Amino acid sequence: MKVLVCGKGGCGKSTIVALLAQEMAKRKYKVLVIDNDESNIGLHRRLGMTRPKDFMNYFGGKKILFEKTKEITGKWELDNLPKEYLSEKGNIQLLSMGKIYEFGEGCACPINALSSRILEILDLKNGEFLIADTDAGIEHFGRGVENGVDSLVVIIEPSHDSIRLARKISRLGKQRGKPTYLVLNRVNHESKKLLLESMDKEKVIAAIPENRDIFMSGLAGKELNVSLEQIKQIADRLESEKRKARSNLP
Ligand SMILES: Nc1ncnc2c1ncn2[C@@H]1O[C@H](COP(=O)(O)OP(=O)(O)OP(=O)(O)O)[C@@H](O)[C@H]1O
Ligand SMILES: [Mg+2]
Structure with a gap:
């Protein structure tokens, strides 16, 4: 199961990626979190990990990344990812695709191209779960992430x-x-009602309220340690959709 989490800046993508990764790990999945937000600086902290080495350096750095990405072929398994580029805690591993470090160093396109390739060639086994955090907006869609x-x-x-x-x-x-x-985030009764009126209700799989523990751990830059019914609902739905998809296979 491979899932891409996206949405507007600051809407809660990284928080929900971390919470869902923790929930899937509790369900005994081997979880790979892919950090595909070149401006993310704290996802590892939300997961209680040290910052992983930047994966684009495995391919020689950003300047030659486009060329190198074209050479990545075949199928990769989670177990074949280079260990020195992974941070790990329990059943969760974190891979960071690449960051922008300096002013004027150019756009994030090579990083998105690498992510797109890696997401495509990773061949997950049963019991493995991949969740990718993205940068705000829709630029990553331009590279087919x-x-x-x-x-x-x-x-x-x-x-x-x-x-x-x-x-x-x-x-x-x-x-x-x-x-x-x-997934609606930071909603109360009133805002949830208004949001549901303006979108396809069938597609809404959870509505997460404003949560003080999330807020405080975000403020302190600490590991998330929050158990939420709504995160379990998301996990349940993704699992059941996967089961349905599998049973439709010829
Ligand atoms: N349900 C919630 N209750 C309280 N605080 C929340 C909730 N969801 C997210 N936050 C807080 O909102 C802030 C933004 O969340 P987060 O970093 O996850 O957003 P993001 O979409 O990943 O942002 P960016 O677009 O910058 O990557 C964080 O400080 C986080 O702790
Ligand atoms: Mg984020």
Whole structure:
């Protein structure tokens, strides 16, 4: 099962990626978190890990990444990923695709191209779960980062911009044949009702309230240690969709 988490800036993508990774690890999956946000600086902390080495350096760095990416072929298994580029805690591993380090060093396109390739060639076995965190917005779609995943999870905070972006991503998902699920974040009774009125209810798989423990751990840059019913709902839904997809195979 490979899932790409996307949405507007600051809507809660990285938080939900970390919480879902923890939930799937509790369910005994071997979890790979792919950090595909070149501006992310704290995902490892949310997972209680040290920062992994930048995977683009495995291929010789950003300047030659486009060329090197073309040479990545075949199928890779999670067990074949170079250990020195993975941070690890329990059943969760974290791989960081690449970061922008300096002003004027150019765009994130080579990093997205690498992610797109890696997401495509990783061949997951039963009991393995891959979840990719993305940068804000939809630029990564321009490089086809979604090609290799089974489904998209769009996080929506209560704002008009967030709703509009979610609609756009849902359309992109439909064009690409990727099931798209919506998760409302930081909602109360009133905002949840309003959001549900303005989108396809069938696609909404969870509505997460404002949570003080999440907020405080985000403020302190600490490992998330929160058990939420809504995260279990997301995990249940992804598992059941995967089972359905598998039973439809010829
Ligand atoms: N349900 C919630 N309750 C309280 N705080 C939350 C909740 N969800 C996220 N936050 C807080 O909101 C902030 C932004 O969350 P997060 O970093 O996960 O967003 P993001 O979408 O990954 O942002 P970016 O676009 O910068 O990558 C963090 O400080 C996080 O702790
Ligand atoms: Mg983030």
